[in-house]
Amino acid sequence: MKLIHKDIDKGGQGVVTLIPEEPEDIWHAYNLISEGDSVKSSTIRKVQSESSTGSSTSNRIRTTLTITVENIDFDTQACMLRLKGRNIEENQYVKMGAYHTLDLELNRKFTLRKQEWDSVSVERIELACDPTKSADVAAVIMQEGLAHVCLITPSMTLVRAKIDVNIPRKRKGFSQQHEKGLVKFYEQVMQAIIRHIDFDVVKCVLVASPGFIKDQFHEYMFQMAVKTDNKILIDNKPKFMLVHASSGFKHSLKEVLQDPAVISKISDTKAASEVKTLEQFYTTLQCEPAKAFYGKKHIEKANEAQAIETLLISDKLFKCSEANLRKQYVNIVDSVRESGGNVKIFSSLHVSGEQLEQLTGIAAILRFPMPELEEDSDED
Amino acid sequence: MARHRDVRNMDYEDEYDGYDDVYGHSVDEDFCISPSNRQFIYNRENSRESKLDHSDDIQEADEVDELTDTERAQLNSCIDEVTNVLGTEIIPRNELVDVILKHKFNVEKVINSVLEDKKDEKKSGTTTRDKASFFKTPTVVEPAPSTTTKLVSVVKGFNLPQSDTLPAHLPIRNGSGSQSPSSGRGQSPTSGRETPLPGGNESETEPRAGRRETKVDPEAQYKTERGNGKEHLYMVVIGHVDAGKSTLMGRLLCELGQVNKKTMHKYAQESRKLGKQSFMYAWVLDETGEERDRGITMDIGRYLFQTKTKEVTLLDAPGHKDFIPNMISGAAQADVGLLVVDATRGEFETGFDLGGQTREHALLVRSLGVNQLAVVINKLDTVSWSKTRFDEIVQKLKIFLKQAGFKDNDVSFVPCSGLTGQNLVAPPTENELLEWYKGPCLLEVIDKFRTPPRPVAKPLRFSVNDVFKGTGSGMCVDGRVETGLANVGDKILICPSKERATVKSIIVDESSKNVVFAGDQATITLAGIDIQSLSVGNILCDPQNPIPVSSKFEARIVVFNTKVPITKGYPVVLHHQSLVEPAVVSKLVSQLNKNTGEVVKRHPRVVLKNSSAIVEISVSKPIALEEYSSCKELGRIMLRVAGVTIAAGLITKILAVN
Numbered sequence A: 001m002k003l004i005h006k007d008i009d010k011g012g013q014g015v016v017t018l019i020p021e022e023p024e025d026i027w028h029a030y031n032l033i034s035e036g037d038s039v040k041s042s043t044i045r046k047v048q049s050e051s052s053t054g055s056s057t058s059n060r061i062r063t064t065l066t067i068t069v070e071n072i073d074f075d076t077q078a079c080m081l082r083l084k085g086r087n088i089e090e091n092q093y094v095k096m097g098a099y100h101t102l103d104l105e106l107n108r109k110f111t112l113r114k115q116e117w118d119s120v121s122v123e124r125i126e127l128a129c130d131p132t133k134s135a136d137v138a139a140v141i142m143q144e145g146l147a148h149v150c151l152i153t154p155s156m157t158l159v160r161a162k163i164d165v166n167i168p169r170k171r172k173g174f175s176q177q178h179e180k181g182l183v184k185f186y187e188q189v190m191q192a193i194i195r196h197i198d199f200d201v202v203k204c205v206l207v208a209s210p211g212f213i214k215d216q217f218h219e220y221m222f223q224m225a226v227k228t229d230n231k232i233l234i235d236n237k238p239k240f241m242l243v244h245a246s247s248g249f250k251h252s253l254k255e256v257l258q259d260p261a262v263i264s265k266i267s268d269t270k271a272a273s274e275v276k277t278l279e280q281f282y283t284t285l286q287c288e289p290a291k292a293f294y295g296k297k298h299i300e301k302a303n304e305a306q307a308i309e310t311l312l313i314s315d316k317l318f319k320c321s322e323a324n325l326r327k328q329y330v331n332i333v334d335s336v337r338e339s340g341g342n343v344k345i346f347s348s349l350h351v352s353g354e355q356l357e358q359l360t361g362i363a364a365i366l367r368f369p370m371p372e373l374e375e376d377s378d379e380d
Numbered sequence B: 001m002a003r004h005r006d007v008r009n010m011d012y013e014d015e016y017d018g019y020d021d022v023y024g025h026s027v028d029e030d031f032c033i034s035p036s037n038r039q040f041i042y043n044r045e046n047s048r049e050s051k052l053d054h055s056d057d058i059q060e061a062d063e064v065d066e067l068t069d070t071e072r073a074q075l076n077s078c079i080d081e082v083t084n085v086l087g088t089e090i091i092p093r094n095e096l097v098d099v100i101l102k103h104k105f106n107v108e109k110v111i112n113s114v115l116e117d118k119k120d121e122k123k124s125g126t127t128t129r130d131k132a133s134f135f136k137t138p139t140v141v142e143p144a145p146s147t148t149t150k151l152v153s154v155v156k157g158f159n160l161p162q163s164d165t166l167p168a169h170l171p172i173r174n175g176s177g178s179q180s181p182s183s184g185r186g187q188s189p190t191s192g193r194e195t196p197l198p199g200g201n202e203s204e205t206e207p208r209a210g211r212r213e214t215k216v217d218p219e220a221q222y223k224t225e226r227g228n229g230k231e232h233l234y235m236v237v238i239g240h241v242d243a244g245k246s247t248l249m250g251r252l253l254c255e256l257g258q259v260n261k262k263t264m265h266k267y268a269q270e271s272r273k274l275g276k277q278s279f280m281y282a283w284v285l286d287e288t289g290e291e292r293d294r295g296i297t298m299d300i301g302r303y304l305f306q307t308k309t310k311e312v313t314l315l316d317a318p319g320h321k322d323f324i325p326n327m328i329s330g331a332a333q334a335d336v337g338l339l340v341v342d343a344t345r346g347e348f349e350t351g352f353d354l355g356g357q358t359r360e361h362a363l364l365v366r367s368l369g370v371n372q373l374a375v376v377i378n379k380l381d382t383v384s385w386s387k388t389r390f391d392e393i394v395q396k397l398k399i400f401l402k403q404a405g406f407k408d409n410d411v412s413f414v415p416c417s418g419l420t421g422q423n424l425v426a427p428p429t430e431n432e433l434l435e436w437y438k439g440p441c442l443l444e445v446i447d448k449f450r451t452p453p454r455p456v457a458k459p460l461r462f463s464v465n466d467v468f469k470g471t472g473s474g475m476c477v478d479g480r481v482e483t484g485l486a487n488v489g490d491k492i493l494i495c496p497s498k499e500r501a502t503v504k505s506i507i508v509d510e511s512s513k514n515v516v517f518a519g520d521q522a523t524i525t526l527a528g529i530d531i532q533s534l535s536v537g538n539i540l541c542d543p544q545n546p547i548p549v550s551s552k553f554e555a556r557i558v559v560f561n562t563k564v565p566i567t568k569g570y571p572v573v574l575h576h577q578s579l580v581e582p583a584v585v586s587k588l589v590s591q592l593n594k595n596t597g598e599v600v601k602r603h604p605r606v607v608l609k610n611s612s613a614i615v616e617i618s619v620s621k622p623i624a625l626e627e628y629s630s631c632k633e634l635g636r637i638m639l640r641v642a643g644v645t646i647a648a649g650l651i652t653k654i655l656a657v658n
């Protein structure tokens, strides 16, 4: 993301102008914009005009509109952000108060005004505009008959293709069906890789599976690449890396991102560091349960005692429609930092973020053990 | 109701201790089934073809009871005679029974009558039966002929809608209408769910068919079909990788003459060429090139052999960590286990103490319902048949296996060498072993396993572990009949897809059969279905008695020695029979005392290793499953994380998904 202009006053009120440059920036924008904010951007509007003869024609006109956001829609797969709201600035085509839907587009600037820029929002801008980005990684997680082709960017893990086919088992004297099924499966995975992985931006392709599937597949793919003279694959062969995973399910990515060989290759991506932090939390929970808390109520208690060493929080929690609730979470973040704690905001699009989200979305590793709080027995 | 009963009753210890007892008595007694529902469960045939009119069932009960033992025997022999002549497909067994009774066991008359009937049926069209059986939407019922009067009189007092009073498209749950007032204690979980309505959707012919069918008692059918042969036993071979499982079993099969000399000679030569002569016996089971090249078993190898009193299907499980999913699906289908450990110094320790698979395998098979185990202390040739070494290993294993839930009496230990063939099928010849070992050889130990009773009287449940194209038309599925039985010609329902199909043919151990029973592993060819509707982990079931389908359930789990604790939101891989699906532990309901099963804490924050808890599990998509109290075979689950089994559990409550 490119920061064009930033004007935030002491009270936290102000505007920021940004240009999203890659799909991930749309995700950042999604996390920045809350209901009630106003957004100004160039957009296309259908305008009815009446000719002198009285016949009406409809034209598509590009114009710049400012709306107060009432509705936010994010499509993960397409990385599309749709904002719906009422027009609040005079415009030659659109009446004040009329509804309009803004699609945030790549390489087109938008200006965002907030009543209050809190620390989490400000930090999001910094994150989005950080020029020292780690490289994008692609991962193919597979087992016999199941494969996920994923793209891992700093803040997102996107499943680009899922291949799920039935492969008959090997049976005495009838291994053809098995072998045929396997070849067909490999072919599909290979096609998905060719279609979905952009080798210009992807610096590394992890192929992970249990057993020997990964090796067999790798061998198959490059045999085929030679046969079909697929230059792209052949040229990028060094980018492929074979790793062990216990299954072809998406959450096995966690194992892959913990593999030391992978870590040294892709260095410190956000995805890998999140996996590590979550792992630390679980280890603490196992060894010293009194030093690992989760759930808002428990975290608040621990925070009051200034006991939080590392806070794990899902960005999903800041997306809640209740402004008040968001404020509470932001307060926790600020206060943990004030007392010298570490805050890790997990992306809900990464596998570890998904898991944290299931675990109430908020957890912490404490500096010192605290007595366990009695849970509401009627809590559901 | 049975499914809401106190989970304490499902205590693992209970389960383990009472395993044999539970198997010993009728399953029904466990669940307080009313007499009528009991009938229902037994009468798989009935439920397949017709409405479960409850009054019908009462009648049936009486009629069946009227048969004396001799009559029953007569009946069975008569059925055999007739099916020999006509085959099984021409008339459903149950209808046949009715005809036989009518003609007082006169085979000739029966055959004539059947053939007459068939002609008629062709004229009138057979579609009624096909259409009628499954959908819950009741159609208007024509006043039934003669039988109806009888029917109505029994139904009196229930006020069941008998005919067109029933509005169409109104799904009625069985629970309200069909439950006998005298059976206040609740109904069978198997019958309680999607069962069709009483008095609904019956075509004219259905009630009659239904009533007749019940005269074939599944147990009786089982006896007729299987009473004379050897008992069939499924044995899974488990143990750490390289313990010598494949070699041991390969050698055993050779000694039993199951592998012909020429083939063995070929294996010997080829393996020598590759410099892998030590694997020559393993090649008998490791059939694929890849398995041979790598010298490890990857998928279940399967072989049949005979002992004095049993026919044994051997399942050679892969020991390697990555192939445990294959092992689980193999072990889920096994009755008993053979645990192979390597006695070589250092090797046993690797497999047992240092993160080896010996423990995990043993825990797995126990959790999957295997309760008898023979432990082969293998490769004793490498330690000069040392008694001290044997005793040392036995000692360690005994303690562990007891903790794992095996009863002392159900575990036996045999010293062997698979490679040299010592003590496999004949008493030992090695002097060093003869000095101290007087016990049975491996084959005798296997022969002494008890075959568990087969729940043939319960509704059909067949778990699919392979799907492939047959040689002709139709799709083939491999798997095991968990409960009930299936005849050629039966209609079945595939769950969770709820697609229907017909059993076209059945193959057990490479020979074609007309019927398969609980316990059998079979290949079933299905007609009327395409490959997209079938997948591994599906359950084929009785359409009148379908298996519940849900993506959320509560389970009582026992957590193994895990590295990471289980919390709410923990992603796991769920294994249920052959099904492998990603799932999430969505809620920790309560922490239990491992020994007593009492609730120690409600809504714990975390479930630590070596403990027991009730948790809620959400699966990524709906699956077919049963509560353990309704069906042991399909009520067990296994949870794995990152290639390690972290917990085993019993399904205690199937939850509705909102």
Ligand SMILES: Nc1nc2c(ncn2[C@@H]2O[C@H](COP(=O)(O)OP(=O)(O)O)[C@@H](O)[C@H]2O)c(=O)[nH]1
Binding pocket: B239, B240, B241, B242, B243, B244, B245, B246, B247, B248, B277, B278, B279, B282, B295, B296, B297, B319, B378, B379, B380, B381, B382, B416, B417, B418, B419, B420
């Ligand atoms: N000395 C000795 N070696 C054995 C014995 N049984 C198996 N082996 C060797 O152990 C290795 C692994 O055997 P295999 O049957 O593939 O083990 P699996 O992985 O448990 O199936 C092979 O090299 C065998 O030759 C035995 O009784 N004695």
Ligand SMILES: [Mg+2]
Binding pocket: B245, B246, B247, B282, B286, B296, B297, B317, B318, B319
């Ligand atoms: Mg083997």
